[in-house]
Amino acid sequence: xxxxxxxxxxxxxxxxxxxxxxxxxxxxxxxxxxxxxxxxxxxxxxxxxxxxxxxxxxxxxxxxxxxxxxxxxxxxxxxxxxxxxxxxxxxxxxxxxxxxxxxxxxxxxxxxxxxxxxxxxxxxxxxxxxxxxxxxxxxxxxxxxxxx
Amino acid sequence: xxxxxxxxxxxxxxxxxxxxxxxxxxxxxxxxxxxxxxxxxxxxxxxxxxxxxxxxxxxxxxxxxxxxxxxxxxxxxxxxxxxxxxxxxxxxxxxxxxxxxxxxxxxxxxxxxxxxxxxxxxxxxxxxxxxxxxxxxxxxxxxxxxxx
DNA sequence: GATAAATGGTCAAGTTGCTTGACTATGTGG
DNA sequence: CCACATAGTCAAGCAACTTGACCATTTATC
Numbered sequence: 001x002x003x004x005x006x007x008x009x010x011x012x013x014x015x016x017x018x019x020x021x022x023x024x025x026x027x028x029x030x031x032x033x034x035x036x037x038x039x040x041x042x043x044x045x046x047x048x049x050x051x052x053x054x055x056x057x058x059x060x061x062x063x064x065x066x067x068x069x070x071x072x073x074x075x076x077x078x079x080x081x082x083x084x085x086x087x088x089x090x091x092x093x094x095x096x097x098x099x100x101x102x103x104x105x106x107x108x109x110x111x112x113x114x115x116x117x118x119x120x121x122x123x124x125x126x127x128x129x130x131x132x133x134x135x136x137x138x139x140x141x142x143x144x145x146x147x148x
Numbered sequence: 149x150x151x152x153x154x155x156x157x158x159x160x161x162x163x164x165x166x167x168x169x170x171x172x173x174x175x176x177x178x179x180x181x182x183x184x185x186x187x188x189x190x191x192x193x194x195x196x197x198x199x200x201x202x203x204x205x206x207x208x209x210x211x212x213x214x215x216x217x218x219x220x221x222x223x224x225x226x227x228x229x230x231x232x233x234x235x236x237x238x239x240x241x242x243x244x245x246x247x248x249x250x251x252x253x254x255x256x257x258x259x260x261x262x263x264x265x266x267x268x269x270x271x272x273x274x275x276x277x278x279x280x281x282x283x284x285x286x287x288x289x290x291x292x293x294x295x296x
Numbered sequence: 297g298a299t300a301a302a303t304g305g306t307c308a309a310g311t312t313g314c315t316t317g318a319c320t321a322t323g324t325g326g
Numbered sequence: 327c328c329a330c331a332t333a334g335t336c337a338a339g340c341a342a343c344t345t346g347a348c349c350a351t352t353t354a355t356c
Contacts, residue, residue: 006261012283017165018293067314091322091333113154119286131282135160138267145166215343239304239351
């Protein structure tokens with residue numbers, strides 16, 4: 001693998017990632033959820049199963065807990081989540097999605113499916129499955145960082 | 149392709165993209181080029197062949213020309229590029245990389261090769277080649293947008 | 297050719313999403 | 327019980343963008 005090939009692979013990957021993010025966000029907005037940014041989607045993904053604390057979110061997003069706190073304040077104000085007392089720790093608060101938050105998450109899934117659908121038309125279903133498996137194997141466990 | 153699979157693919161792709169960006173930037177800094185952000189790398193990629201105007205850069209990066217102008221001002225101040233009069237248009241200025249800018253670009257290529265090398269160890273060279281070809285086929289032609 | 301409109305670039309001010317620093321409230325270990 | 331760590335927020339500052347205004351030059355229209 002020459003350095004130029006590595007650069008071409010990197011450029012293609014980042015280009016595809018940028019386009020995908022853009023399309024998902026567009027699709028979410030088109031489904032009636034305004035005032036949401038891509039970063040919110042990654043927060044929703046962490047909140048979705050059982051909720052999370054602000055500190056959990058901060059680690060997941062790779063930002064300070066103050067930034068995570070501000071983000072939570074924003075999505076609470078917009079009706080996508082709510083703060084509940086934590087059942088085991090009186091200092092902490094459990095942030096959980098509201099019904100609107102769940103609806104927005106489903107909209108993001110639909111938009112993602114649409115974007116991936118365009119790849120299926122280009123590569124075929126089998127190749128896209130291969131792509132998913134390959135990316136899954138090299139995906140890190142660390143925080144979701146902004147791409148640049 | 150179910151929506152949950154599309155979501156898993158999207159998450160893996162964005163995760164890999166974020167990690168790749170982080171590693172390339174770390175590698176560039178480790179090679180002695182401080183004060184550079186990932187966005188600069190994408191500007192360098194556009195400037196590398198024959199230089200570009202501020203307006204070209206703005207379109208390439210998907211930002212306003214004012215933002216592109218500020219970015220050029222910054223990389224000029226840091227010694228990575230310089231402004232020259234445009235040979236055909238007295239309004240425009242051709243922004244070209246300095247020798248230090250070229251050295252930084254080579255450092256980014258080396259760092260990218262390192263990051264991709266880790267994937268080769270996980271997937272094997274053949275699979276990575278497949279990955280590159282697949283991504284190349286679905287990569288858009290539009291501007292390089294920040295992933296989120 | 298003259299003149300209106302479009303284009304390349306910059307200056308200035310405002311917005312936003314993040315940071316660091318300071319603080320309170322609650323939990324944990326000596 | 328007391329020192330220290332942790333969850334969360336408030337406040338101020340910063341950095342990378344935005345919008346709006348403007349000048350210099352080129353292109354289009356008559």
